[in-house]
Amino acid sequence: MKLKDLATVIRSKNASPFVTTLDVFFAQRENYEAVKASGVLTKELLAELYKLPVESVLGIWFVDDCQGIKMSILKHVPSDHPSAGDLYGAQQNAPLLEIEVPS
């Protein structure tokens, strides 16, 4: 299954002009647990998807209380840089959608 088929929210936003934060929420507990247990979400995977060095992945957190996963990455360039194209960082989620979650 792909992440987009398991999650109900896959979103991105700035956490400062220098950091993109990616949130994934699940309506079904078992989907959240499945993604968490699969171990597919790693710093290495995020680095590959967003073409970043692994050190630029600031963290991945699983929060059981709200069945949510948060991932934060440094931006290639700050959101106010002339070559940047997403001031609020609200459309940086697409690379996550097709992640294949092993069952």
Added chain:
Amino acid sequence: MLRKKELRIFSATSFMGHGVDKESLERAMDYDLDFVIAQGTTTDAGPYYLGAAKPVMAEEALRRDLELIITIAKANGVPFIISAGGCGADSTTRLVLDLIEDICSQHSLSLKLGVVWSEIAKDYLLSGLKQGKRARRIVPHPALEENLSAESVLQAERIVAQVGPEVIMDLWEQNPDLDGVIAGRSLDVGLYAAIPLLHGFDKGLAMHFGKVMEDGALAATPGSGNDGLLGIIREDHFDVRPTNPKRRCTPESVTGHAFYERSDPNREANPGGDLDISQAVYTQLDEVTVRVSGARWIEAPAYTVKLEGAAKTGYRSICIAGMRDPQVVANVELILEESRDIVEDYFSYLAEDSYALNFKVYGKDAVLGPFEPTPYVQGHEICVLIDVVAETQKLADSVCSFASSTISHHGFPGRLSTAGNIAIPFSPGRAVPVGEVYEFSIWHAWPLDDPKEPFRTTIETIAAKGGRAQ
């Protein structure tokens, strides 16, 4: 120190200018409120507002929210704390006071306000740096210098610092008869934590209270950016619930909100320490109320406030260029590459960094750039945004206009549309002047012995007949 055992606070909206729900605010007044609080400063909209000293929200929306909060709070004898104006430049704080003055004369109200000004004088920072103060960058991004330099201070167009809760606590303690406080750029959480801290509540609890309350009904379900949230804080817990019967708080809605626009959901750096909510407990108390406890405050070795500074990087000119002809679409990369060479050659007499030319190809990779997983055109129509930032508006317009005409008339193998490669949607079109461009050049933590030191506070009295005095 004041010692209330329970405080009832209403968070009126997610942001001043996003809208206040009048009925929710009026219903909140039935709860014997101690305070109404709302935040309205941000860096989300980018550095332009701080650089240009302009408010982030439309003036009319800001005025309406101020009017609802101030008239309803005043009529019920409830004091308010509001940060507003967006970027925190002193001119935006003055604008907020002008709007309040206008509201007061419209409604025949008189007010005594405490005002916190958040713009920071360069001389203050320069002399601090000279005395050996070290302000480290807050985010480890290579675009920021590791330690704040005097050059960056001098080059910045404007610098603000985030007002911490201590400033508001002191203002209130010294002036308990205030109708309200108006603050410039503020630590959002601090606005809501200030009064609980003044009454001696636990710091971890008070800061967590602020964190849940700061965006109003965004912590409820269904969430809303223009509705409020009621919070009741007691010795070892706080309860939150919306006053709008259409909404409720659930553990998911409250914890989910802790995710919003933050990099770490468990721990957050604040002035003077970190808020750790990894052990927090959220319980559904009744249909609509969630009880929260268990946050911890981890004291930092030093107190710091966050400095935000914007520097001018130039002036922008843009051209929106549509492409529909299949041959043009198929050759877009070649056309842009060769056009760039022609532009660079034409303007080669200019210093290298006097302008920056960027092409964004919508329909290909404009949004994700270097990590677009499908970096090729799939549709029949695309848009090229020609974006030029240059030393002067005139130069930006010149480069943009030249780039636009070059792209339009550039030849390539198989070209059919020989009268022009692009569709420009309106006039002016080849070069639309956008104005000044800024960047956040300062995003650093400034160490302080006294959290109040850099902030100027004033007491303003606004008369019902209009006019105000300090």
